[in-house]
Amino acid sequence: MPFLSAQPTVADVAELFLGAPGTELDEANPENRFRLEWIEQVESLVDTAVADGAKALVITATGKFFTNGLDTDFIAAHAAELPAYLDKVHGLYTKILTLPVPTIAAINGHAFGAGAMLALCADHVVMRTERGFWSLPEAALSMPFTRGMASLIRTRLTDRTATEAMLTSRRYAADAAVAAGIVDEAVAAGDLLARAAAIGAERAPLAGPAQTLIKRGLRQPLLADLAVPTPPSLL
Known part of the structure; x- marks a missing residue:
C-alpha cells in the first residue's frame, strides 16, 4: 500500500510513494x-502530509510502475459500480489539482491510463530516463474517456499532443514526453527523487491557502468537469 517516506530527501518536502515500503513491487x-x-x-496520506506541515509534495513510486491505472479486475467484476468508481478517481485528481502546496510528480516507471493522468495533476512533472513509458492506452483498448479525464488531458497538454496521445495510444519515453510537453524534465533514474525534492524545496515558500485559491481559479473549468457524475451510459 502507499506510504509517506519517514526520511524525506529534503525537509518540509513530503514524499508519497504509490507502492509498498521496503520493496520494488x-x-x-x-x-x-x-x-x-x-x-x-x-x-489519506496526502491529507496527512499537508496536516503535518509539508510545504511541498512529491508523488512517486519504485520499481517497474508509477501506476498502471484503473483496477481492471474490479471493473470487470463490478460493471454496475463503474460510474461511482470513476467518480472516486475524479475525486483523487481534484484533490491533487487543488492542494495548498506545490506538487511534483516523479515518474519512476510506466505511467499508463489513469496513472498517466494522475501525473498530469501535479504542478510539475519529472520522468526518469532509461526505463518507463507515459501512455494513454484507452483507444487501443476500445475504452472511452470520461468527461473529466478528457478535460484533464485537454487542459494539461497541447491540442496536438492530446490528440496524438488519446487517439493513437502512443507510448512516450522520457525524452519524447518532454518534447511533447507531457513532462517538464527528463532525468537519470538515480537523480529522479533528488531533482523532484529540489523543485519542491524551491517552491515550498509559496505553500499556503492562496495556492488552493489560485489553482481553483486556474483550473475552474477542469474542476467543474471532474465534478460531473459519470453517466451509466459511458460504456
Missing part, C-alpha cells in the same frame, strides 16, 4: 493500480 498491488482501498489510502 507491492505483492498485493504490483502495478499500483487504482484499487478502491488504494485511492482511499493515497487521499
Whole structure:
C-alpha cells in the first residue's frame, strides 16, 4: 500500500510513494493500480502530509510502475459500480489539482491510463530516463474517456499532443514526453527523487491557502468537469 517516506530527501518536502515500503513491487498491488482501498489510502496520506506541515509534495513510486491505472479486475467484476468508481478517481485528481502546496510528480516507471493522468495533476512533472513509458492506452483498448479525464488531458497538454496521445495510444519515453510537453524534465533514474525534492524545496515558500485559491481559479473549468457524475451510459 502507499506510504509517506519517514526520511524525506529534503525537509518540509513530503514524499508519497504509490507502492509498498521496503520493496520494488507491492505483492498485493504490483502495478499500483487504482484499487478502491488504494485511492482511499493515497487521499489519506496526502491529507496527512499537508496536516503535518509539508510545504511541498512529491508523488512517486519504485520499481517497474508509477501506476498502471484503473483496477481492471474490479471493473470487470463490478460493471454496475463503474460510474461511482470513476467518480472516486475524479475525486483523487481534484484533490491533487487543488492542494495548498506545490506538487511534483516523479515518474519512476510506466505511467499508463489513469496513472498517466494522475501525473498530469501535479504542478510539475519529472520522468526518469532509461526505463518507463507515459501512455494513454484507452483507444487501443476500445475504452472511452470520461468527461473529466478528457478535460484533464485537454487542459494539461497541447491540442496536438492530446490528440496524438488519446487517439493513437502512443507510448512516450522520457525524452519524447518532454518534447511533447507531457513532462517538464527528463532525468537519470538515480537523480529522479533528488531533482523532484529540489523543485519542491524551491517552491515550498509559496505553500499556503492562496495556492488552493489560485489553482481553483486556474483550473475552474477542469474542476467543474471532474465534478460531473459519470453517466451509466459511458460504456
